Amino acid sequence: MRRRTGRRAAVTLAAVCALGASALAPLPAAAAAADDPAPDPADHCQGQCADILPPGENGNATLAEILGNKAFGTHPAHSSDQLGPYAALNGGYQSLTDDTLKNFFNDASFGVPADQVDKVTRPRDDVTITRDKKTGVPHIKGTTRYGTEYGAGYAAGQDRLWLMDLFRHIGRGELTSFAGGALANQGLEQEFWPKAPYTEQDLQDQVDAIRKNNGARGEQAMADAQAYVDGINAYREQSKKGRYFPGEYVLTGHVDAITNKGEIAPFKLTDLIALASVVGGLFGNGGGGEVQQALALRSAQQKYGVEKGTEVWESFRERNDPEAAMTLHDGQSFPYATKPEHAKGTALPDDGSVTAEPLVYDRKGAATAKSDPPQADVQTPKKLKPLKGVFQDGVLPKGSFDDTRHRGMSNALLVSGKHTASGHPVAVFGPQTGYFAPQLLMLQEIQGPGISARGASFAGVGMYVQLGRGQDYAWSATSASQDITDTYAVELCNADGSAPTKDSTGYRKDGRCVPMEKLERTNSWQPTVADPTAAGSYRMQVHRTDFGVVTHRATIDGKPVAYTSQRSTYRHEADSIIGFQMFNDPSYVKDATSFQQAAQHIGYAFNWFYADSKDIAYYNSGLNPVRNPDVDPSLPVRAEKAYEWQDWDPKANTSALTPAAQHPQSVGQDYYVSWNNKQAEDYDSAGFGNGSVHRGNLLDDRVKALVKDGGVTRAALTRAMSEAAVTDLRGEDVLPELLKVLRAAPVEDPKVKTAVQQLEAWRKDGAQRRETTPGSKTYAHSDAVRIMDAWWPLMIEKVFRPGLGDDLYDALKSNIAIDESPSAGHGPTGAHAGSAFQYGWWSYADKDLRAVLGEKVSGGLAERYCGNGDLSACHDTVVGTLREAAAKTAEQVYPGDDSCKAGDQWCSDAIIQRAVGGLTHDPISWQNRPTYQQVVEFPSHR
Structure with a gap:
């Protein structure tokens, strides 16, 4: 319409x-x-x-x-x-x-x-x-x-x-x-x-x-x-x-x-x-x-x-x-x-060859x-x-x-x-x-x-x-x-028999070069009172194959392929x-x-x-x-008869x-x-995160x-x-290990000592993110919550990036975010969404810290990362990142957005009913629970 x-x-x-x-x-x-x-x-x-x-x-x-x-x-x-x-x-x-x-x-x-x-x-x-x-x-x-x-x-x-x-x-x-x-x-x-x-x-x-x-x-x-x-x-x-x-x-x-x-x-x-x-x-x-x-x-x-x-x-x-x-x-x-x-048919791309399939074309005006x-x-x-x-x-x-x-x-x-x-x-x-x-x-x-x-x-x-x-x-x-949902690598071809490129729109199936189906949707709009955005238009285009919609293109052993999504x-x-x-x-x-x-x-x-x-x-x-x-369903598969469903x-x-x-x-x-x-x-x-x-x-x-x-x-x-x-999942299930590492050697810095005391008190009180009294819009243990919010991403990066290296660390982050606290607008669900702590590096930190502490770990990581496995060096890393986190102000940790002023911790976490129509509602205090509940x-x- x-x-x-x-x-x-x-x-x-x-x-x-x-x-x-x-x-x-x-x-x-x-x-x-x-x-x-x-x-x-x-x-x-x-x-x-x-x-x-x-x-x-x-x-x-x-x-x-x-x-x-x-x-x-x-x-x-x-x-x-x-x-x-x-x-x-x-x-x-x-x-x-x-x-x-x-x-x-x-x-x-x-x-x-x-x-x-x-x-x-x-x-x-x-x-x-x-x-x-x-x-x-x-x-x-x-x-x-x-x-x-x-x-x-x-x-x-x-x-x-x-x-x-x-x-x-x-x-x-x-x-x-x-x-x-x-x-x-x-x-x-x-x-x-x-x-x-x-x-x-x-x-x-x-x-x-x-x-x-x-x-x-x-x-x-x-x-x-x-x-x-x-x-x-x-x-x-x-x-x-x-x-x-x-x-x-x-x-x-x-x-x-x-x-x-x-x-x-x-x-x-x-x-x-x-x-x-x-x-x-x-x-x-x-x-x-x-x-x-x-x-x-x-x-x-x-x-x-x-x-x-x-x-x-x-x-x-x-x-x-x-x-x-x-x-x-x-x-x-x-x-x-x-x-x-012994996996067969796995279709890993050549290094540096993957490009996402373009979707939008012919932008005009506001588009x-x-x-x-x-x-x-x-x-x-x-x-x-x-x-x-x-x-x-x-x-x-x-x-x-x-x-x-x-x-x-x-x-x-x-x-x-x-x-x-x-x-x-x-x-x-x-x-x-x-x-x-x-x-x-x-x-x-x-x-x-x-x-x-x-x-x-x-x-x-x-x-x-x-x-x-x-x-x-x-x-x-x-x-x-x-x-x-599986990803297939279809071999590209040209109907005229010429050498294919990554841009080719034919693919091989059952020995033939079959044309991809091109589907398009053109949208245009005019300004309205509710949305005064200038007039604009653009065209969306996808290529569909028998193996699903094309999502990426790459080469495998030098030959061009398209990756498709089949669900x-x-x-x-x-x-x-x-x-x-x-x-x-x-x-x-x-x-x-x-x-x-x-x-x-x-x-x-x-x-x-x-x-x-x-x-x-x-x-x-x-x-x-x-x-x-x-x-192996976790990886792309060659689009060949032997590997079809x-x-x-x-x-x-x-x-x-x-x-x-x-x-x-x-x-x-x-x-x-x-x-x-x-x-x-x-x-x-499917995917990462069940540890x-x-x-x-x-x-x-x-x-x-x-x-x-x-x-x-x-x-x-x-x-x-x-x-x-x-409850803050990090505070309940990972902070105990972090505190053990902190106690592994004396902490001399008085500011770090204070931060440790605040975190310990918060942990003993349940590691919760809740108001001092209903309606106060102020958290009990607010400093400990602020420290944890600032500390977690710093600590994860300093613990894992040196050992993994930049490329692998970033590649793993693209599969699972390192943090999804209630205030983390970068998480999979966005800011003010209620849902939190589903995706993060909680399990990796837990397993790595326990391994460094010498505790029993079943299904541990293949390498040790905190301090390269040395407890003393790990202690120094944890102390250093905690020192940096404790020094961050509330305005730095909670920078504010269209709904909250900078530094407002409660508001940064708060649930906001996202307007899908003309009505808006007041924010409510964060709680990580079902929307509809019986x-x-x-x-x-x-």
């Missing part, structure tokens, strides 16, 4: 006034109150299910409401009411009881008590949408399947119309043409479109394949999806006619505020595929990055020689580290993507800027200035989705009934999807024929609850990141709809085993967790391809898959924890202790999660 470009949007104060009355008007008569069509189903949670999703359920705001937010800080009803309770847990968890959970979570029972009913909407005769007074969550109840799903779509339009529109354009690589040419918008479409550069026919083919390949469930899924789309479109049309549509459509020039002329384009089934490709790309993919890993391996081999260099690289890769925290700790082994004894946004070459309307913080920096700020290959999220804590106070399992779990306004997820309850669930769904693909609870069970997921979920973006349909079906999911069977229909790489009144269970989903056992069909992108029995799974383990850590022995998660110190340890240590003591309650498990959420304990079962 192309946005109109005939003239830029002109919004005047008169227009705002004209829109304002209708913007706040009640819904049309068709939305009048109606009686519920049927009683609520049995709710076996009996008031012991709770959830939370900040900032609030209502994600739509009219233009008048957006202007009120900017001028006066006001918020539309239910757009910010879950932010306060969510934030308050940071300071209230220590005294938490089962009775006080309600202060920090919403009641997640089915239905709405009569005295809590706020509004009831009847978009059709066969469905009602009831919203409660406290949160405004839609409770959708239908008497027909079509009406139920129509109601789900209608409610999605009410709560997330603008957000859904944004994401269908991101998925199609058309964000700038839709929402403006800000650099952040350009970056988003340049990040996502090359990973799923689908034509409209490609999108339609995926819709058709779901119907064709899944029997009656596939037909039902697409019927449900069509009803859902019909509901979205009904709300879209009514809100446009009634002038209560999201105000962002005016601010971006799609609708004229005075005449109401303009278009909010209809939604269609193919939009759901585009939306699913973005969601799956963010949270459900695994693997990739083999070129970067190959470059690090080549660098290691250059420094140490092939044999020793490979050993060094493997020690940093930590494929199957014996000290890694694992979700399954019951001795089970699930070999997958393991290192072969020629590659750093700071250019000044607009037109005047904005005099009567309404650009709204600061709306879209001048893009609809999503820089860093929102940086480096999706490293996008690991979410956590889960489950304890078996054998170890709880009630004898029933307890679970605290949820996805960590980032902090946005409105949130990418939305809450809903859906009750209708064959559907009975309440929970969270990604906006735009919410025909089913994706994470939540059924009548007598609850489920959630964490990103698994096992390797479902098993490509062309299967929405196939997982069948698994979600089963999760919502009370006639299908009746126990842990049937839940695991449903999870087998999820193609994306997720860890699924389940709890009912009897069992806790786990299953790892994903389209895990069957590889040649001689192939077994039974691979390039047109449908299907292959043989590992059977369900080979996926990590369990029922009834004493407890489960997951924070994107290693799943099971011999099950390799002796991982943020999963913060959960595992606490839950293990609870289980040992027994009598676990919902409050106790929530406290364990909350304590981990404010606390559940079922006392009964069907």
Whole structure:
């Protein structure tokens, strides 16, 4: 879809006034109150299910409401009411009881008590949408399947119309043409479109394949999806006619505020595929990055020689580290993507030959800027200035989705009934999807024929609850990141038989020179009130092969090749709809085993967790391809028949898959924890970072202790999660070794002595980053936190760079960042994102320091780095870096940004709901926890 470009949007104060009355008007008569069509189903949670999703359920705001937010800080009803309770847990968890959970979570029972009913909407005769007074969550109840799903779509339009529109354009690589040419918008479409550069026919083919390949469930899924789309479109049309549509459509020039002329384009089934490709790309993919890993391996081999260099690289890769925290700790082994004894087909590039495939061409106007946004070459309307913080920096700020290959999220804590106070399992779990306004997820309850669930769904693909609870069970997921993406080296050629170069657009397959498919997307934009960036345009171009999209070019033994990215979920973006349909079906999911069977229909790489009144269970989903056992999946592979996935069909992108029995799974383990850590022995998660110190340890240590003591309650498990959420992983699990090194010899410098004392006191008090008192915006042990933030990157560089050398050190850093503290805007998740401590050199420092101290290390590094293995020299390095770190001022450690002044430690860490629309919210204190979270304990079962 192309946005109109005939003239830029002109919004005047008169227009705002004209829109304002209708913007706040009640819904049309068709939305009048109606009686519920049927009683609520049995709710076996009996008031012991709770959830939370900040900032609030209502994600739509009219233009008048957006202007009120900017001028006066006001918020539309239910757009910010879950932010306060969510934030308050940071300071209230220590005294938490089962009775006080309600202060920090919403009641997640089915239905709405009569005295809590706020509004009831009847978009059709066969469905009602009831919203409660406290949160405004839609409770959708239908008497027909079509009406139920129509109601789900209608409610999605009410709560997330603008957000859904944004994401269908991101998925199609058309964000700038839709929402403006800000650099952040350009970056988003340049990040996502090359990973799923689908034509409209490609999108339609995926819709058709779901119907064709899944029997009656596939037909039902697409019927449900069509009803859902019909509901979205009904709300879209009514809100446009009634002038209560999201105000962002005016601010971006799609609708004229005075005449109401303009278009909010209809939604269609193919939009759901585009939306699913973005969601799956963010949270459900695994693997990739083999070129970067190959470059690090080549660098290691250059420094140490092939044999020793490979050993060094493997020690940093930590494929199957014996000290890694694992979700399954019951001795089970699930070999997958393991290192072969003698790898074949590996395609390492020649030194210095790798170049990234260019994506952007023909920049014009504002698109020629590659750093700071250019000044607009037109005047904005005099009567309404650009709204600061709306879209001048893009609809999503820089860093929102940086480096999706490293996008690991979410956590889960489950304890078996054998170890709880009630004898029933307890679970605290949820996805960590980032902090946005409105949130990418939305809450809903859906009750209708064959559907009975309440929970969270990604906006735009919410025909089913994706994470939540059924009548007598609850489920959630964490990103698994096992390797479902491989990199192939295709030999380049020219159709005329001439000598190929790295720029050639033909490749060899089955002995023939086959042309690459060239796919293009041209975007252009005009200035708007919300984004006065000057007009511009550019063209994106990718080359697609049977082995995937070209990402890099190189030479191997002097011959030009293209590296391509092939993932098993490509062309299967929405196939997982069948698994979600089963999760919502009370006639299908009746126990842990049937839940695991449903999870087998999820193609994306997720860890699924389940709890009912009897069992806790786990299953790892994903389209895990069957590889040649001689192939090393961590490195690029030659695109030859012998190294293809077994039974691979390039047109449908299907292959043989590992059977369900080979996926990590369990029922009834004493407890489960997951924070994107290693799943099971011999099950390799793609990429670096699963070693002796991982943020999963913060959960595992606490839950293990609870289980040992027994009598676990919902409050106790929530406290364990909350304590981990404010703990500095470096301070808890690496600082003890650093302090031992510091004590290995006298410290004479009084400033260093003081720093050591501050760090020791902080460590003894839990190494936490939390306020002195709730709301103080000042950390306890603030100096120790500042010292650690300054010290860690200095210490890592001084310990490892001398031994590794510049080239290898930098190559390893390109695979895993050295630091991801809450204030580290350079980390994979960016600043103010909440999520922290997933990726860093914690394990490397821990293993190296223990080795230098002479302590036992299993799976240690191949070399010793701190002081070259000499404890005295290591002590000097640690002391020297600590001296330098302690001297840094708060202004140097926390330099400030658009949201925080320099030196403001609390603000530097603080979580900020990133504006995806016109509304903004106040920052909240940092806590490293799921965005949407459930606390559940079922006392009964069907």
